[in-house]
Amino acid sequence: MTSHSAPRAAIILAAGQGTRMKSPLPKVLHPVGRRAMLDHAIDAAQALGCDPIIVVVGEHSPQVRAHVVARLGEAAIAVQDPPQGTGHAVRCAQAALAGFEGQVVVTYGDVPLLKAADIEPVFASADGVTVIGFEARDPGAYGRLVMEGDTLAAITEAKEASPEVLALTACNSGVMAAPAALLFDLLGEVRNDNAKGEYYLTDVVALARQRGAPTRAVFAAEDSVMGVNAQAELAQAEALFQSVQRDAFLAAGVTMSAPDTVHFAWDTQVGPGTVIEPYVVFGPGAVIAANARIRSFSHIEGATVASGAEVGPYARLRPGAALGEDVKVGNFVEVKNVAMAKGSKANHLAYLGDGTVGAAANIGAGTIFCNYDGVFKHRTTVEDGAFVGSNSALVAPVTIGAGAMVGSGSVITRDVPPGDLALARAPQTTKPGWATRFMATMRAKKAEKSR
Template sequence: MTSSVSPVQGSARSCLAVVLAAGEGTRMKSNKPKVLHEIANRSMLGHVMATVMSAGATEVAVVIGPDREDVATEAHKIIPGARAFVQRERRGTGHAVLSAREALEREPDDIIVVYADTPLVTPDTLAKLREPLANGAAVVGLGFEARNPTGYGRFVMSGDELLHIREHKDASEEERAITLCNGGLMALRGDVALTILDRIETKNAQAEYYLTDAVNIARRLGYRTAAVIVSEQEVHGINDRMQLAMAEHMIQERLRRNVMLSGVTLVAPETVFLSHDTQLGRDVVVEPHVVFGPGVVVEDRTVIHSFSHLERTHIAADARIGPFARLRPGASVGPKAKVGNFVEIKNTDVGAGAKVSHLTYLGDASVGAEVNIGAGTITCNYDGFGKYRTEIGEGAFIGSNSSLVAPITIGKGAFVGSGSVITENVTDDALALGRSRQVVKEEWAGSFREKAKAAKKR
């Protein structure tokens, strides 16, 4: 999801990113904080923090609400060095930014203010937001042309200069006719940021400290202001589940486009769901209705057939997966291996050229190169208390409908007869049979039916 590097990203300018993440998100109707809801298997907060780092932030301050250690924990998981600041009272966006005063007082070259519920902004956009600061501007606003501007703050411009950001409730009828709207994000020059922010007042319809007032104040102090314009889609904010679903749709479109441009074939792109960290090699083919969970790497020329689900899995080159395959965390599939329909694999290494073609469960196992696993085979890896491993040597053949009771080792080149329950180790090149001898009772079936019919008439 990262894009090309802007010149500012490569400069020596220091940059503080202030991530506003204190909103309650009541419209989400959730016990989980809004910013921890996920799109493409990463929290909104995680997306934003990854973006600010890609845009060249040298320090990150996250403003959280009271008793929101879960948000602070997520922030530290993404960026261990991030600092959390608590906004005790919700008195507007300007007040939220000043909650990170200690970080602001360090006077970095650039300060960018971003929102944890606006996760589609790209690193390039944040870099462009910083560029006017390097050229002398004190405040830079991020705007967009709105299809329906109702409710948004308006950008009042004079040429390339941003004169005001007028909140909708405070705007005149003339200003409400403007369609260039406020995307919320802002950049400030670090050496004058507190001088500007400390002058923000609450003389507005909401009686709040508006960050947008920084534009007027900067101009009154004789500083230059500027605007950067992006698409409406990029500043899509998320306040409810509908907007969350819209963001998922938009980020999936972005991810699909990126992988296709990198040399991946998506047969029906709209049916494939990718994770933010999905890695697909060149000439990989993904058939319809495939879901990639987090942590999936697929190497070159592999084919993922329809209706497969993969998570925390590594698949080597030239493999064949599915259809209807389920690869769970810890699965590793070797080059030219095959994992077929209705196969589930978890915490298992499948060797080069091995075939697990259908109706099989492999958990906590190691399958050697060129092994053939017959239909209906399962590794019995859990006894209700502990997990145990199954080791299958290269070239072994496991007959259909076999149960391998772990811990157990099947030697190289060994055969396991169909329908066997194997409870002891099998040496190299041996044949293991673990089933009862067949007994045939002639004419038993007819006698059984007669007795059953007679019993039913009683």
């Protein structure tokens, strides 16, 4: 969290309907890096030390309101109904900030790549209005920032700009900061005598200049301030997010031979010296220690992997999976809520759900922890050095003792004491000549039918 002296508050605008997304999920709840865009905005505000944080929502989106309440509480909600522009949206947060004396920054719930470090410079001036601008590759319809030295002289909409102003590449991101009292005082003077009949936040700049209050702009990278309004832009934001993550992990000593094929979540942790092969996907909550190996086509979420462990290829680690040092989880193995101790192995075609696997234990191919009885989940314990033969079903709750063995093809329903061998399968019966006689009979019947 940023250290600062003056109080800070944030207003996050999240009341837009997002109709261009064409999705039943509200726009600001669409994920980037496996995290809702709105949560990225809240994360940035919290990292800046903003308190309170007010999120402006619309009556049309109870999902957004519920999301904010679950994270920040009911006091963080301000409602804009009906929507009447960005200036009106900010004014809707005024009551929630009653009594607040400090600086307020206005950000957006659909700008997921904007970080605290990008926003921090807006707080350098404590007595005026500061906006975040960016140098646009293609200014197009963006509002232009007209600068006079270090002073922001005006924000001019493209449709109202002269050819000289249209030639400018400094554009407005929409993010703005000002002392609370000044901001709401200026917003009280904003009028809606425009084509849309809306109250625009950008009008605050001209009103501040009329009063002689300082107006300035600070600049961030264009990619950092990109807004998301359609599915194509969401995909672009995801690509930018992943690019930043990949570069950071490569710089930190993580080996990736094909980084463009590896996808990270917002909170993925990977230690130096770890090798990540192509086509690996990390969901939220993945923590990979140094010097591990994640092989191709594996999916890891809510799991921890210790140094020296090897995962995959084609493995799935679900929440609660905890792999100790030198553990091996191989192809088509799924692990959920199971702690695997040092040196244990499940190399092929297994499902391990709810339990523990002791040090140096071996789980044979095709083994299943039968953890669910249709109502409750139960735990399976495989103790140190135990050996579970292939194609076994361990029906929980059950314990395989230290150094015990389970014969291949067994269905184990009772505990196996340490050092014992458990067999739970019918004795093999061999009938001499039966297969030959059977096939001869069947072929004769087939020949008869074909006549």
